[in-house]
Amino acid sequence: MAELQLPAPALAGDVVRLRAWRAEDVPGVVRAFEDPVIRRFSWRDEPFTEPEAREHLAGQEWARSNGDALSLAVVEPGDERVLLGEVSLHEVRPTRGSAAIGYWLAPAGRGRGAATQAVRLLAGWAFAELRIARLELTCGPDNTASQRVATRCGFSLEGLLRSHMPFRGGRRDSLIYSLLPGELT
Template identity: 45%
Template sequence: MLLTFPDPALAAAGIVLRQAEAGDAPWITAACSDRELSRYVPSIPYPYSESDARTFIDRAAEDWAQGRAALFVIAQATSGESLGAVALHPSPRDSEVAEVGYWLRREARGRGAATIAVRLVAGWAFGHLGIKRLGLQTHPENSASQRVAHRAGFTREGLLRAWMATPNGRRDSVMFSLLPEDDGGGIRP
């Protein structure tokens, strides 16, 4: 799948999605040093270093270039303040299926930014990439992330037992899905 950064950038309700840059390493390091974040997102190591952040930024650029994933920084449109990240991961087995994932800095949570970002990415995926099904997984205890999924229009499908491999063994995941025809099927650019 060819992934090119949307032009114009995806934006709505005071949120803009932009590409990660080298200068993002300090705030990403601070955000990902939050133990709660790494608890819910097993791909985030703990403790988290600036070297981890630089690797994350480099991998995001490679993923865009290779069509493996589309990672966006979630930012305030007016101030440019970086709030978190949202990513689209196309399935390597089915070009019409993708997963979305997101995280926010602790101080950015509870303001609706993740919901807007997920809806923007969903609209882009459905409208420009031909995606027919978006999946979203959360830790069973991550009620805040589950609220984001519901507010973004996703349907809870159920609990996938021992679904995700983590450094501490396999863990359950709550699976959600969104289809283009679903109510709330994204903000279309």
């Protein structure tokens, strides 16, 4: 599939700016994944070493070049060096008009609407620029903070995906939400 272009100009609001990952972000990613809350709810349940974090970011760039995903660093709008978290589109399927969205915030980035604004910015861009017709969001049934982000952005809860994904040596159910163009709040 065709490479996904980075949003230009960069997506930004009063709480966050979304930019391409940089080599300098590696220590921040390592620190973020030392947080047990991130590891409890995200796809990765182990901390990163620096080489693993570097490899992870290189993998994201590979996925972008394949047109499969677009991962962006969520940073402070006034100081791009301050990493708050990540927001990403994945499973991008232009012919089906579908994609999924995911996010995490380092502990210091929480409680100020950063995830909500990052999702609003990237979802709006995906609808306008990629012509996405259906955006999916999945999260653990016990991840109430993530569910509040989904609800604030206008996603509708569709149901429970049973045994949805490998998780901590077993499998996990997930709630599935969707957002259609015009529903973003």
